[in-house]
Ligand code: SF4
């Protein structure tokens with residue numbers, strides 16, 4: 001794609017990077033067929049190619065974003081299915097992240113939209129505040145008050161669950177190997193996940209300790225910043241990322257870290273991108289790169305460790321839902337399925353596995369109509385393979401699909417822990 005940026009515009013490294021990405025697009029349109037919003041709406045402007053054009057115009061003209069640009073780019077799930085499909089290697093993720101930041105900086109959203117975004121960006125990354133909000137929303141649901149709320153707040157309340165009590169695995173600490181230590185890793189405690197399903201990290205830590213890996217939850221690490229990053233709130237996203245980089249770098253310097261493990265694939269995709277996010281920052285660049293290089297999805301690391309075969313899961317039909325952030329964002333596709341198979345489960349592939357379930361961070365609250373259509377489509381595809389269980393690697397997908405699939409939903413690592421001597425996952429009881 002030809003571009004017409006001026007030299008002055010290209011002096012900005014972010015614009016120069018966007019230009020490089022734009023030039024790799026050859027307008028072939030292969031990406032449209034696998035884009036969930038294009039599949040639903042059939043509008044070119046809601047396809048990757050259409051959005052790339054909009055972003056090009058918006059950046060080249062160097063004007064504040066318009067309502068049209070904001071609307072079509074807001075509808076993008078950042079599912080990155082287009083990146084898997086694109087034969088030219090267009091790095092849509094970096095392009096749309098830059099566009100979102102430009103929109104946030106230059107476009108004045110309607111008041112309700114601004115308020116909603118501020119609310120989400122304030123509450124979700126703070127575990128205690130998030131627990132409080134979950135408790136309030138659960139109460140509202142109990143007394144039926146959600147019917148009086150505006151649509152998007154209603155969607156937010158519908159997704160709320162009674163918060164889990166804080167666990168020891170949410171707090172900074174060292175979880176020792178059971179026998180002779182053969183590895184040392186850090187684990188992201190995260191922000192929303194411990195309030196919703198603390199048993200995921202508990203299972204991961206238990207399993208790793210049984211495999212003689214020491215696990216550290218580092219002091220000072222918290223939200224990965226992806227929620228604010230995908231809203232274009234760069235200052236907040238970079239501040240969260242810096243806190244994590246500093247915390248993990250202290251651990252690297254103190255005792256070394258073989259890996260930084262993440263059990264929420266949405267967060268993993270962002271942490272693997274810290275090196276890029278700080279590429280122009282001489283103070284943080286090297287440490288960010290060291291962190292990104294060590295970041296792994298928990299299943300990647302378990303596959304590298306090698307688990308013994310197990311028979312616990314024999315007979316159970318597990319539909320595997322590939323979270324977009326894991327399959328498209330990190331290109332981790334086989335490790336979770338292979339580990340589940342080796343653990344004795346019958347793994348079922350879900351039709352249209354490349355399409356997003358509509359969760360996409362805060363998308364299910366900001367775009368409830370599209371999100372629900374995608375959820376219903378995903379749920380129908382899952383039900384079509386008649387599973388006993390649904391396994392996935394991202395808390396957002398688990399919450400999104402919880403009431404829709406009619407079978408228990410478990411994190412892949414909970415099943416692996418169970419198959420290798422841990423307790424049966426709570427959601428299966
Ligand atoms: S598939 Fe890639 S090259 Fe083709 S239109 Fe889409 S982004 Fe551009």
Ligand code: SF4
Pocket residue numbers: 034035036037038046047048051075076077078079080081082083092
């Ligand atoms: S990230 Fe997903 S929703 Fe956005 S353009 Fe690409 S395929 Fe479509």
